[in-house]
Amino acid sequence: MxxxxxxxxxxxxxxxxxxxxxxxxxxxxxxxxxxxxxxxxxxxxxxxxxxxxxxxxxxxxxxxxxxxxxxxxxxxxxxxxxxxxxxxxxxxxxxxxxxxxxxxxxxxxxxxxxxxxxxxxxxxxxxxxxxxxxxxxxxxxxxxxxxxxxxxxxxxxxxxxxxxxxxxxxxxxxxxxxxxxxxxxxxxxxxxxxxxxxxxxxxxxxxxxxxxxxxxxDELKAKYGVDVIELEVSGPVDLARLSRFGETTAADGRVVVKVAKAEEVLADVVKAVDAVKAVRVRKASLETVFINLTGATFEGEHIDVKKLYMKIRRARR
Ligand SMILES: Nc1ncnc2c1ncn2[C@@H]1O[C@H](COP(=O)(O)OP(=O)(O)O)[C@@H](O)[C@H]1O
Ligand SMILES: [Mg+2]
Missing domain, CATH: 3.40.50.300 (P-loop containing nucleotide triphosphate hydrolases)
Structure with missing residues (x-):
């Protein structure tokens, strides 16, 4: 039972x-x-x-x-x-x-x-x-x-x-x-x-x-786990340049890129963005499973692409 x-x-x-x-x-x-x-x-x-x-x-x-x-x-x-x-x-x-x-x-x-x-x-x-x-x-x-x-x-x-x-x-x-x-x-x-x-x-x-x-x-990590590269940026970001590395989302000065192996692409990801203030790497864990499945980080910050694009547009004007 x-x-x-x-x-x-x-x-x-x-x-x-x-x-x-x-x-x-x-x-x-x-x-x-x-x-x-x-x-x-x-x-x-x-x-x-x-x-x-x-x-x-x-x-x-x-x-x-x-x-x-x-x-x-x-x-x-x-x-x-x-x-x-x-x-x-x-x-x-x-x-x-x-x-x-x-x-x-x-x-x-x-x-x-x-x-x-x-x-x-x-x-x-x-x-x-x-x-x-x-x-x-x-x-x-x-x-x-x-x-x-x-x-x-x-x-x-x-x-x-x-x-x-x-x-x-x-x-x-x-x-x-x-x-x-x-x-x-x-x-x-x-x-x-x-x-x-x-x-x-x-x-x-x-x-x-x-x-x-x-x-x-372990099952969940194998199934949904991704490495996550998180960039804090001080200006507009061209997301198209990042999408070749993996699914990319962004909001409020934070860009999140989901990749298979962070250590292999980290340097190129950072180079592809002009205004990087800080970098954080999260290796596959239950935390990145959560980010992958919900689009939110565990602290409850939601990654809102629309808002970011609005910001970028405003910044370019
Ligand atoms: N007694 C209550 N009256 C109204 N809303 C409640 C009450 N208890 C919980 N909630 C709401 O239900 C949701 C789930 O709450 P809860 O089960 O406490 O979540 P967790 O324990 O995961 O933090 C939250 O939105 C919370 O605000
Ligand atoms: Mg509780």
């Missing part, structure tokens, strides 16, 4: 279409990533799957239970970590776990809690108030709390936002551990491409409420 299944999920907030027909499934034991820029619909998807909000249309199942019709059964099998603070700083780690155990009605929780605290390396600190914990330790405690009732699927919404680089890498290890040692299926969202590439067996790339690509990171 699948751990998660979403079929044609639509979510509207008034005029805003947050999800526009999202379907995917996650097998047991997978680490699956929902990847996309801000506003893509990641949180909305997680909220539907965890029963926090209902879809406008479509259906979803977790561990075989319909999240709307059989919400209680589904919730028993779900652990979830929000990006919001849920820990009580005045309480110790043990006390936070006890609160969680009572909320979830977990019997004999101490043994399970000790196992989790040890696994995530915070057992020794567990008698101290959580207010004294580092961000990385807090995150580990949140994971222990989310796993306390023995869920089959763990949902994490942007789990590494706000962590510094070291803590982020440490947390990746925790995610792998959750999956390997505790056999929990993980569905996480992230807007960090490298995080998805490093952690997830498969990813769905969301853009404006739709899945634009789904598969293993």
């Amino acid at each position: 699948e751990a998660v299944r979403a079929e044609g999920l639509v979510k509207r907030y008034g005029d805003v279409v947050a999800l526009d027909g999202v379907s995917f499934s996650v097998g047991r034991g997978e680490v699956f990533g929902l990847l996309g820029p801000n506003g893509a619909g990641k949180t909305t998807t997680i909220k539907i799957l965890t029963g926090l909000t209902k879809p406008t249309a479509g259906r979803a199942w977790v561990a075989g239970f319909d999240v709307v019709e059989q919400g209680l059964e589904a919730k028993k099998r779900i652990g979830w970590i929000s990006s919001e603070v849920i820990l009580d700083d005045d309480l110790t780690a043990w006390e936070n776990l006890e609160v969680q155990a009572r909320l979830m009605g977990v019997r004999g929780w101490r043994e399970r809690a000790a196992e989790l605290l040890k696994a995530f390396g915070i057992y020794e600190a567990a008698g101290r108030p959580v207010g004294k914990f580092s961000t990385g330790m807090r995150k580990r405690l949140e994971v222990a709390m989310a796993l306390l009732h023995g869920p089959e699927v763990l949902f994490m919404d942007e789990p590494t936002v706000g962590l510094d680089v070291g803590a982020r890498l440490g947390f990746w290890e925790v995610v792998r551990q959750i999956n390997r040692e505790f056999g929990v299926t993980v569905l996480l969202t992230t807007h960090y491409m490298e995080e998805a590439e490093s952690l997830c067996g498969r990813v769905a790339i969301l853009n404006r409420g739709r899945i634009v690509a789904l598969g293993a990171p």
